[in-house]
Amino acid sequence: MAGSPTARRRRLAIELKRLREESRLTCSQVGKELDWSSSKVNRMETGQGRVQPSDVDALCRFYGTADELRDLLKSLAKESKTKGWWHGHSDAIPAWFSVYVGLEQAVSELHTYQAEFIPGLLQTDEYASELSRAWVDHTPEDIERMVDVRMRRQELLTSETAPDLWAVVHESALLHTVGSRQVMTRQLERMLEIQKLRNVTVQVLPFDAGAYPTTGSFTILGFPEQEDPDVVYREGLTDSVYLEEPKDVTLYTKAFDHLRALALSPQRSVWLITKLLEEHSR
Known part of the structure; x- marks a missing residue:
């Protein structure tokens, strides 16, 4: 089962929508x-806000759901009400990005193009601090909190469930x-x-990769x-x-x-990054 409150809430929403559609009801x-x-x-089917286990129980009984599935969905509703570490940084994470961080904590793979x-x-x-500083309305305290969140997110890559x-x-x-x-040298x-x-x-x-989609x-x-689903x-x-x-x-x-077919191989990419690093270090 997905391991963050956000992911559990999403899983619950998917299951509740599936049950309704199988019942052919609006x-x-x-x-x-x-x-x-x-x-x-x-709202319950789109994961907007927290869902009460009692409401899940009422829905499942109405749909005639088996006891085992009903208990699982009630458990998801209960567990989705817990708070992840990122909720303690709500002043540094916009609400729309908090959803992403919550999902990120439960993934098994990430494919990203930047x-x-x-x-x-x-x-x-x-590097993260410089990007945050580019937003003129951020105070030094805002920047520090935002960078702290980004560094905390990176712990995911070396965790037991990385x-x-x-x-x-x-x-x-x-x-x-x-x-x-100097910043770019350390970043590379x-x-x-x-x-x-x-x-x-x-x-x-x-x-020189040419056109790409x-x-x-x-x-x-x-x-x-x-x-x-992905x-x-x-x-x-x-937003x-x-x-x-x-x-x-x-x-x-x-x-x-x-994109990854057009990109340099991982080995050639290391060569290019190393070359750029040498140029920055001169």
């Missing part, structure tokens, strides 16, 4: 039978000096260090349970987009496969 019809609003049923900057899980604290991370980074992100040459050293982990693969998409950075989150995450300036429809996930999966 949210309005279910709400009418249980004396609820249709919007309450919809067109402008080094992926967050590969960043040094100095996911497989496959990152394709555009060459422009490596050449884009963030902060100073960090990339060379972390790619040595057995669960981390880094590829560089070179300028993307309109920006994205991440595909994969989960260990078959019942938890999610595509795209981040904007003030984010989560794509879960199979056709959308398939499209992005094919795009990522195309």
Whole structure:
């Protein structure tokens, strides 16, 4: 079972929607039978807000769900109310990104393409600090908290349940000096260090790769349970987009496969990063 409150809430929402659709009922019809609003049923099926175990019990009894499944879903509802470590940093994480961090804690694999900057899980604290400082409305305290969260997220890569991370980074992100040459030197050293982990693969998409199918950075989150479908995450300036429809996930999966086919091999990518590091060190 997925291991974070956010992932459990998502799993619960998926199961509740499946039960309703198998019963061939609308949210309005279910709400009418249980004396609820249709919007309450919809919120439960989309993972918006916390769901009470008693409400899950009422739904399962209405759908005629087997006792074993009903107990499992009630357990998911109870466990989804617990708080993860990132909830203690809510002042440093926008609500829309908190969802991503929660899902990230439960993944078995991450496929990410970054067109402008080094992926967050590969960043040094100095590099992350410079990116946070670029937002003019952030105070020094805000920046410190944001960097702390990013560094805490990176612990995932060396945990007992570490996911497989496959990152394709555009060459422009490596050449884009963030902060100073010294900051970039340490950042490139960090990339060379972390790619040595057995669960981390880094590829560089070179300028001469030709045309490729993307309109920006994205991440595909994969989960260990078959019942938890992949999610595509795209981040904007003030919000984010989560794509879960199979056709959308398939499209992005094919795009990522195309990107890593066009990118330099992991070995050639190490060679290029090393070359750039030597240039920064002069």
